[in-house]
Amino acid sequence: MNIADLQQQAEEMVEWLAAYGADPEGGVTRLLYTSSWIEAQQAMDRKMRAMGLDTYYDDAGNLFGRIASEDPEAGTILTGSHVDTVKCGGKYDGAFGIIAGLLALRYLKETYGPPKRNIEVVSLCEEEGSRFPLTFWGSTNITGTAPTDHIAQIRDSEGIPFVEAMNKAGFGLGHYRSPLRKDILSFIELHIEQGAILEREQTTIGIVEQIVGQKRLTIECSGEANHAGTTPMGWRKDALRGASQMIVAIMEAADRRGAPLVATVGKIEVEPNVSNVIPDKAAFTLDIRHPQGDVLDAFCEEAVAICFAAAQDRGLQVKVNQHLDVRPVGMDASLLRSIETICQAQGLPYRLMPSGAGHDAQIMAAHYPTSLIFVPSHRGISHNPAEYTSKEDLAAGVQVLIRLLYELGYEKETIS
Numbered sequence: 001m002n003i004a005d006l007q008q009q010a011e012e013m014v015e016w017l018a019a020y021g022a023d024p025e026g027g028v029t030r031l032l033y034t035s036s037w038i039e040a041q042q043a044m045d046r047k048m049r050a051m052g053l054d055t056y057y058d059d060a061g062n063l064f065g066r067i068a069s070e071d072p073e074a075g076t077i078l079t080g081s082h083v084d085t086v087k088c089g090g091k092y093d094g095a096f097g098i099i100a101g102l103l104a105l106r107y108l109k110e111t112y113g114p115p116k117r118n119i120e121v122v123s124l125c126e127e128e129g130s131r132f133p134l135t136f137w138g139s140t141n142i143t144g145t146a147p148t149d150h151i152a153q154i155r156d157s158e159g160i161p162f163v164e165a166m167n168k169a170g171f172g173l174g175h176y177r178s179p180l181r182k183d184i185l186s187f188i189e190l191h192i193e194q195g196a197i198l199e200r201e202q203t204t205i206g207i208v209e210q211i212v213g214q215k216r217l218t219i220e221c222s223g224e225a226n227h228a229g230t231t232p233m234g235w236r237k238d239a240l241r242g243a244s245q246m247i248v249a250i251m252e253a254a255d256r257r258g259a260p261l262v263a264t265v266g267k268i269e270v271e272p273n274v275s276n277v278i279p280d281k282a283a284f285t286l287d288i289r290h291p292q293g294d295v296l297d298a299f300c301e302e303a304v305a306i307c308f309a310a311a312q313d314r315g316l317q318v319k320v321n322q323h324l325d326v327r328p329v330g331m332d333a334s335l336l337r338s339i340e341t342i343c344q345a346q347g348l349p350y351r352l353m354p355s356g357a358g359h360d361a362q363i364m365a366a367h368y369p370t371s372l373i374f375v376p377s378h379r380g381i382s383h384n385p386a387e388y389t390s391k392e393d394l395a396a397g398v399q400v401l402i403r404l405l406y407e408l409g410y411e412k413e414t415i416s
């Protein structure tokens with residue numbers, strides 16, 4: 001395999017796919033079941049066929065390209081990622097995992113012919129949750145865990161019902177095969193890191209051990225609104241002052257616990273939000289992530305205790321609502337060891353790491369042995385038109401994928 005060719009092909013294909021849904025500001029917007037999304041899937045279908053793959057859709061809109069085994073009962077090795085983007089997103093998030101799969105499958109078919117097991121690349125229809133209030137629509141349909149009863153009610157920001165959008169794009173009507181899959185032997189997702197660890201450490205490949213668990217809470221403090229000029233400091237029940245005290249104490253506790261724990265207060269709302277009135281209400285969100293469930297639980301309890309102590313100190317009422325509790329998900333240990341061996345053999349610098357962001361791999365991992373592989377993101381920038389990964393790093397990721405798919409699809413007699 002000529003590395004320079006692979007680098008050029010990876011880079012050209014990223015640019016090619018980014019033309020579907022290209023924003024004037026340089027970003028990419030491909031929201032589920034919109035015209036740019038449909039055009040991208042259709043173009044991908046043509047590209048897959050031109051590269052010698054058999055293609056098909058499922059009824060959710062996931063698109064597959066396949067190299068069939070001579071034994072159709074042999075099971076399937078699946079690779080890929082999501083084709084949808086956030087609004088004005090980058091060219092690499094999701095897209096690179098599909099492109100890498102396409103390049104790997106073409107190479108394998110041309111070099112080795114039919115595999116022992118079917119190998120497929122998937123362009124997953126949706127992961128980001130950017131158009132409708134749901135996420136992982138592509139992978140949850142494949143695993144049979146999609147929230148199908150919930151979709152009848154949901155609409156996008158323009159009021160278009162989910163089901164109407166899906167049907168208009170040609171899906172959900174029974175025209176294609178059922179998305180549910182029982183034949184998948186492993187799932188491999190290649191993705192940009194969306195963080196800066198690999199670049200800072202000058203490491204090319206990140207092998208994900210766990211995808212972090214995540215809790216999201218809203219903390220509401222209630223006090224008493226009063227005149228900013230006539231109420232002495234000691235008499236106040238200032239909800240914002242209490243909330244500030246909580247936030248500082250939670251952040252200090254997060255610092256004490258250290259990496260890989262991260263805690264974020266990203267939103268705060270104050271009432272009446274007027275310059276000369278002491279606030280009677282202050283509500284803030286808290287997002288906590290950690291790859292170990294027990295640490296996540298312990299830190300969450302500590303944060304809640306901090307809030308109650310600060311509320312008591314300031315004479316406030318406090319209400320804590322938890323509205324997200326995603327458990328950490330471990331990636332397959334045997335696949336992880338295979339990828340380590342491949343990186344060593346290819347002389348690629350690598351490290352094991354957690355993923356701080358959610359990925360389709362976390363949905364698949366509950367059902368099939370799954371692996372998530374990262375390549376560096378320049379300056380860690382993602383969900384932004386400035387997202388960038390060098391062609392050298394893209395090609396290194398594809399090389400690892402080719403070797404792994406070869407081992408899984410052509411070599412091993414049995415897969416544990």
Ligand SMILES: [Zn+2]
Pocket residue numbers: 082093094127191
């Ligand atoms: Zn992504």
